[in-house]
Amino acid sequence: MADGSSGDSAPYLRVAARLRSRIADGIWTPGGRLPSRGELGAEFGVGENVVRRAQELLISTGLLEGRAGSGTYVRAPFERRPLLRTPSAAGLPYSGLAPFGFTGTWEADSTAKAEAPPLIAARLGVKAGDPCVRTSYEFLSARQPVMLTTSWEPMAVTGGSVVVLPEGGPLAGHGVVARMAHLGITVARVVESPRPVHVDRDQAHLLGIATGSQATLIERTHYDTGGRPVETADILIPADRWDITYDIALPGT
Template sequence: MREQPPYLRVADLLRQRIANQEWTPGVDRLPSRAQLAQECGVGENVVRRAQELLISQGVLEGRTGSGTYVAEPRERLQMVRSQYREQSGGSPFRADMSALGKRGTWESRTDAKVPAPADIAARLGIAEGDLCVRTAYEFLADGKPAQLSTSWEPYSITAGTIVVLPEGGPHAGKGVVDRMAEIGITVNHAVEQLEPRLATTEEATILGVQRSAFVTHIRRTYYSEDGRPVETADIVVPAALCDIVYEIPITP
């Protein structure tokens, strides 16, 4: 059996010391890397890798110019992926937050007539450079950032209609399924692909997590009943703060 890498062993030792309440979360600063390295019998680079791992997992937090601290516990949010949330109308995110006793809101910025990059065009079944309506979202739970999303809709589908702007007009904020129904398009399924990765610097800043923290990247595409993609989105969920739960219907 291969020996555990030294930085993982140090990370386990730090977790144990945290579990033993050796340091008060958010208050006590951890010893210097040099001191921890001496105590653990390893080099400072090993301690650095162990701390970076625990920071990415939300166990520790680094403060510029101050040092490393045990992170204060943050309540985990539950994001439910379910066909029933889609059918109920309104925002699935708002429904998730309401179930947790929280207020779900969001901020958005929409840009119309944006040329589709190659990867988005492939997901939407259109040509690269075809015009889209792009909307960037920051979803908030009781005013605190919880997840990010960037949505793309083919401009050819909604141009000249009352739902061309996802967050404008009489049907603003109602979600893709309800908005498309207003122009006679029935959305009957969605496909999601999940990928774990590290947060970008911009994502980490907006979400209030450490740089290089793990996130779950969800590529979601909605399809109409004739199989046409009508919207695709990149959803970014911080792994340390959110649980993603899927409800799967079973037909007897």
């Protein structure tokens, strides 16, 4: 068989070798979708879990990528992009959701009256379990997720207003600063704390990368003029896709 394999290696390693060979031989080309795990398992005489482990191994090495709800694909070369954190990127407020120069789209899903987990509650200065609006964002490029954000806003701040949903109402998609201004609240500062993380299984599934892949988590919080937190978010950035850049204007320039 042209794929070749080692008879004494673990089953998933043998399957990974055969998948790798087909990619190297050009049988499967960049961007192409692989057969289903069931089809591959039947062909190779192994279970779907063995195929899954083989695919995860090749995802971790950058040969394959998973796409939530779609399947597994041969990974095309990915162009790294700058993730510019600046007060005026593209004319947006500092907290603009879309990265500077981003030409893709995003999908958002909001849940009202979501109970604040303890860590989120601490960042917002509310009690654990207090009602918030939680909004999950998936940023898409060529219909593939490239970044995830989860935002939390206390309903004590926005509840009952026309801007309670970040992606609904008259200021849908305008960002935290503009929506808070509509309520007479001035956002005075934003604090961001980046730290390295490894993505969990659910995050990896959404991003089409291997569980445990490296990423940067930015914990971002908006504060009003009185120092009250009005929004906090976790921004998850895969390390192999973005170059995070802070553009900071100095006083007097």
